[in-house]
Amino acid sequence: MLSKESLELLLSRAMESEADFAEIFEEETTNESISMLNGKVEDVNKVLRSGIGVRLYKNVQSVYGYTNELDMTSLTNLIDELKEAFGSVENKRSVQLTYEEIENKHPVKIDPIQANLEDKVALMKRAHKACKAEDKRIVKVQVNMLNVKQHVQISNSNRKLVQDTRIRTRMPVTAYAQDEKSMQSGFEGPGASMGLEFYDTTQPEDIAKEAARIALVMLEAKDCPSGKMPVVIDNGFGGVIFHEACGHALEASAVSKDQSVFTNKLNTKIASDCVTAIDDGTIPNAWGSQNVDDEGNPQQKRVLIKDGELTSYMIDTLNGRRMNMASTGSSRRQSYKYEPTSRMSNTYIAAGKDKFEDLFKGIKKGLYAKKMGGGSVNPQTGEFNFAVNEGYMIIDGKITYPVKGASLIGNGAEILMNIDKVSDNLKRAQGMCGASSGNIPTDVGQPAIRVSSITVGGTVNE
Secondary structure (H helix, E strand, C coil), rough: CCCHHHHHHHHHHCCCECCCCCEEEEEEEEEEEEEEEEEEEEEEEEEEEEEEEEEEEECCCCEEEEECCCHHHHHHHHHHHHHCCCCCCCCCCCCCCEEECCCCCCCCCCCHHHHHHHHHHHHHHHHHHHHHHHHCEEEEEEEEEEEEEEEEEECCCCCCEEEEEEEEEEEEEEEECCCCCEEEEEEECCEHHHHHHHHHCHHHHHHHHHHHHHHCCCCCCEEEEEEEEEEEECCHHHHHHHHHHHHHHHHHHHHCCCCCCCCCCCCEECCCCCEEEEECCCCCCCCCCCCCCCCEEECCEEEEEEECCCCCCEEEECCCCCCHCCCCCCEEECCCCCEEECCCCEEEECCCCHHHHHHHHCCCCCEEEEEEEEEECCCCEEEEEEEEEEEEECCCCCCEEECCCCCEEEEEHHHHHHEEEEEEEEEEEEEEEEEEEEEEEEEECCCCCCEEEEEEEEEEEC
8 A cells, every 4th residue: 555645745746737636546455256066166266456546526527547557657647647637737736644543343353365265165065065965956056155355545635544444255155956847046145244253153054055945945836927916025135126226226326417216306205104225334244334435434324215205315425516415425336447436335124013924914916025136227217127036926815835937027116105014024135236336245135025016027927
């Protein structure tokens, strides 16, 4: 990392222009991935990444450049190239930095990058063994471990100088079950901003057994009927629908450009009364948490929707200028190669007052979406299409047989208004979110919710 004196020289040089703000983002990251197939390690890959991104603002215009050449000559040349976008000024504005101490809310006991490879492989072998032991129909097991250690230093012309270290680990397990009729898969992949101590409480065996359970259930699944019907979406990764269909539309990157259905909707009702939605980057050791965002601002807990009313957007500095609103600490990026923008962290629908079993009462025919998969969404309209990885038909208020080939099709703004019950069993799950500033770790979550009417795509017309 550059010294305080070097950063002050570079930022002062950047301000010898018509720019009104300059920022330097430094990064040193180690990414490690270990893959195992049927109990044998197939690949161990460790990548070291180091570089610097520089950004200049003039009002609501920005220019961005990056380099992995970290000598002062290369960095000075980069800044001089960026300055040309705004033009030079004679008056020099000297930048004096003040180092800001931050509280580490995400302590790590066992650094996964420094830990012995044998210890990490042993954890993965435990998952493989447990998965295979579930049933003789489990014919293939893939186990992966993903470890990241990222150290950043962020400085800007507003005198800020701050550092943060982000460490996380994740173990995705995919089980494949086969009988005489078909092959089905099941996936489970929890993670956290923790070290290997994460697997003391989230046992590899439990991860593997859940993946196997899903695969085995889907072997017995029938084709799903299609049509409009009530749907109960379970907790945890069920929150991916809110994340994709509504969360992205609440990011300032869309709102500030009038590319969101929720633009100019602050303090108006956009959801049913039972819906409160939160984006919280401060949850200790959560997958999507950070001490500071990628502009060096403290992470926050942001209540986006309160009892159905839109109360906040997720805002970065640049888009905040466009909206005349302050940053909410929501600026994130994959690496120094990306200019940051407003992104989600740990986004979830808050727990409600209904009991899980009450969500099924009164449903003559509907779908219980226990495990959601991937999908697509148009952030400007909120229209989405998501796969259901594990689903069951609801008949006369009871969960009955499993179904396959189901998808949920709808509009995020409409779905928010059609949620009529929210249970009290909040749970979060982990994923990676892709957008203009790259792929970042995010939690999605919710308690089980009931949507009174939604289009279910299936393979059977009834």
